[in-house]
Amino acid sequence: MAPAAELVDAVKRYGEIEALKGVNLRIDLGEVVAMLGPNGAGKTTSISLLLGLRKPTSGKALLFGLDPKDLSARSRVGVMLQESGIPAMLKVSEIVDLFRSYYPRPMERDRAIAMAGLQEKSGALVKELSGGQRQRLYFALAVCGDPEVLFLDEPTVGMDVEGRRSFIERIAEFAQMGRTVVLTTHYLEEADQLAKRVIVIDRGLVIADASPKEIKSKVAGKRMRFTAATLSDMDLDGLPVSSSTIADHTVQLLTNQPEAVLRELFRRGVEISDLEVSGADLEDAFISLTSHKATE
């Protein structure tokens, strides 16, 4: 059986910029996959190719083994895109009904609205919704066709922590129905909560494709920042550090073992002050992941 979605040697150029440099990936029915990567890595481009919104410069994009523009392939897919608009002057119930009519076997309207947690807003006009509610409406529109595959491009962008958490639960609920979910995200923890498989994309290439656990073990978890009057690159030699920058006596390190790094620095007699240790954000994590690659 054809995979739900597939990219074969997909290259995508926008003028001078090569957004995808030869991506191969295959997503089977029933998988829950997170595509992870920093801004501009090529996640949205990958999704656009899979949905037929963009054409690969070379290589292939397939949905259920068909051209993604094929309406019978699209009839099996629900989509939530970044930065897409919906008519402000329609009511929530009306626009959900509209999108249901696009699909051969839609779910009940009220069920789709409930899955998005918008029961109370069913009669409201789109323009009256808050940003978070609008985002949930997009989710309702994505699931209302009862699709086999759900594509979510940065679904929680712009949401607060609580909003993100409950939204992730809604996605998980849909995935539990045995459906395929492909989502892109910046947030490692979202990928961790939802997906069994994480595809890391960086600068147009798949740099890792594994379970969240494996990915996390590769990624530096902590960022250290301190001031040291006298420190050279030499002093950091041999430390369990995945990347480092020194500027104006301020040192930034990415590491999985901040304690070991500190112990070693003290042993070497380096004087440090203003020490901060924080959880690395994903941008940091990617720096470490890509530099791992470079040194391997």
Next chain:
Amino acid sequence: MAVMTAVRAPAGPMLARQTLAEFLKLWRVPAFTATSLFLPVMFYAFIGIGQSSQVVAPHVTFGAYFLASMAVYSVANVMIFSFGISVATERGMKMDVLMRATPMPPLVYLLSKSITAIVFAALTLVILFPFAYIAGGVRLDAEQWLTLAYRVLLGSIPFIALGFAIGYLSGPNSAVAVINLIYLPTAFASGLFFPKQLLPDFIQRISPYLPLHFFGQLGWDAIGAPTDETVTADWLYLAAYGAVFFVIALWAYRREESRKFS
């Protein structure tokens, strides 16, 4: 597992839903409903009523003549505005991107917008005709009323293509300006607001080639006023303009396609 054949949603109900949505989208924008439904009536009240009973041609009163003018004006107005502005706005809001990722065929979108525009055009007539009858004292044969109605509705189709072209060629903020810049002057130049004889000389020379000129003649002929060309010629010219507008619209659509979706 269940056999998942290549099933698609039926087009009929989809078109009905899409048309309803398109209609509601416009209906709920007061700026649109006011300008498209009531502006022509207002023009008629200001210009048409005062001299309504004046005879401009054998058996033709100014009231009837100006009714035909305003019917043509308001119907073409709806076509250009409802299509042009809504297409431009939706492109601006990137609504087209999400629509394109759904299994809705583009033809359904096009048809739903066209049907909505025609329904709105019919609504303007439903308001304008009784107003002219009551306030302007316009009396026509049943056949003349019907001929006027069907001619302006049918003749408005080329302007759907024009609105569509403008919607794809202009930005969401400039569409209104572009439309006013094109539509209002040609409406004046085609003699929809006052007789062509009063227009400057060079405009009088352009006037007989304008699409609204032919459209206007179809209206004036319907109420019995004399016109320059035969009705058949008017239809042919209008159809030719329609074809040109359609080609431009298609080109603009393809251009957008290759920019945004390739």
